[in-house]
Amino acid sequence: MKLARRYGKLHLGGAYKVITALNSFHGRTLAMTAATGQRKFQEPYTPLPDGFVNVEYNNVDAIKKVTAPDVCAVMLEPIQGEGGVNIPGENYLREVRAWCDKKGLLLILDEIQTGICRIGTLFGYEQFGVEPDIITLAKGLGGGIPIGAFLAKEKASVFAQGEHGSTFGGNPLACAAGYATLKFILENDIPSKVKRSGTYLTAQLNKLKAKYDFITEVRGRGLLAAIQFNSDLTDRIVKSCMEQGLLLNPVKPNAIRFMPPLIVTRKEIDEAIGILDKALAEA
Numbered sequence: 125m126k127l128a129r130r131y132g133k134l135h136l137g138g139a140y141k142v143i144t145a146l147n148s149f150h151g152r153t154l155a156m157t158a159a160t161g162q163r164k165f166q167e168p169y170t171p172l173p174d175g176f177v178n179v180e181y182n183n184v185d186a187i188k189k190v191t192a193p194d195v196c197a198v199m200l201e202p203i204q205g206e207g208g209v210n211i212p213g214e215n216y217l218r219e220v221r222a223w224c225d226k227k228g229l230l231l232i233l234d235e236i237q238t239g240i241c242r243i244g245t246l247f248g249y250e251q252f253g254v255e256p257d258i259i260t261l262a263k264g265l266g267g268g269i270p271i272g273a274f275l276a277k278e279k280a281s282v283f284a285q286g287e288h289g290s291t292f293g294g295n296p297l298a299c300a301a302g303y304a305t306l307k308f309i310l311e312n313d314i315p316s317k318v319k320r321s322g323t324y325l326t327a328q329l330n331k332l333k334a335k336y337d338f339i340t341e342v343r344g345r346g347l348l349a350a351i352q353f354n355s356d357l358t359d360r361i362v363k364s365c366m367e368q369g370l371l372l373n374p375v376k377p378n379a380i381r382f383m384p385p386l387i388v389t390r391k392e393i394d395e396a397i398g399i400l401d402k403a404l405a406e407a
């Protein structure tokens with residue numbers, strides 16, 4: 125956000141607002157609470173910092189409608205993770221990219237969840253035919269060691285020395301973990317493995333959908349998947365799975381998210397599906 129604001133000051137006449145999507149999730153700092161388009165994360169902290177406009181996801185016209193001279197960037201998740209694994213239409217990101225180019229806005233992709241192979245390519249954007257000007261990364265980047273990073277194209281690399289810093293930024297431990305993680309991922313072709321195990325996971329979830337009519341949808345790309353129910357069954361099912369040793373993520377009262385380790389095996393997926401099947405049967 126600071127980089128986008130610097131860009132706005134330097135190149136867009138002081139424009140500072142960032143358009144983000146409803147149902148998004150961008151983190152828990154105060155500014156990112158305002159960027160995150162979900163009331164439940166915002167309400168406890170109002171009044172929120174100025175400078176964010178939340179509009180409907182997967183709707184380029186909604187972005188066009190709120191684009192004004194004070195807007196400097198659009199920030200989106202290539203797939204909304206925390207919002208329930210919402211996969212946009214085929215052309216959405218391409219259309220947003222074209223709009224940003226037309227209006228001179230930066231396109232920021234928050235790949236903290238979709239990046240580092242989670243959806244089967246090193247970066248999620250590779251699957252949508254666009255390149256962002258700024259990308260955020262974390263989660264998978266350190267293989268469990270806390271690390272966050274953002275990358276910017278030359279055009280958007282507008283920080284002058286001293287304009288940004290962080291106590292732990294660039295610390296050797298986290299950077300060594302990030303380096304080792306990426307080396308392992310690239311040397312062991314983890315993207316292909318994630319594509320294969322993701323296809324398997326989604327197929328197994330679809331078998332459960334065929335078995336239980338209260339499962340209304342299975343959504344997924346790579347190893348980021350969700351099942352949706354026709355009522356608020358999440359808590360009961362997640363609790364029952366947890367009691368049997370399977371940790372699932374209750375993203376919505378009626379949707380569960382699956383984010384297994386990138387090195388998950390078929391045997392482990394089978395074990396998880398077996399536990400889930402039992403929990404669904406008792407739901």
Ligand SMILES: Cc1ncc(COP(=O)(O)O)c(C=O)c1O
Nearest residue numbers: 149150151152153205234236237
């Ligand atoms: C897309 C996305 N952005 C950012 C974050 C970072 O959140 P936090 O600030 O809570 O670490 C997350 C965490 O789930 C995320 O999914």
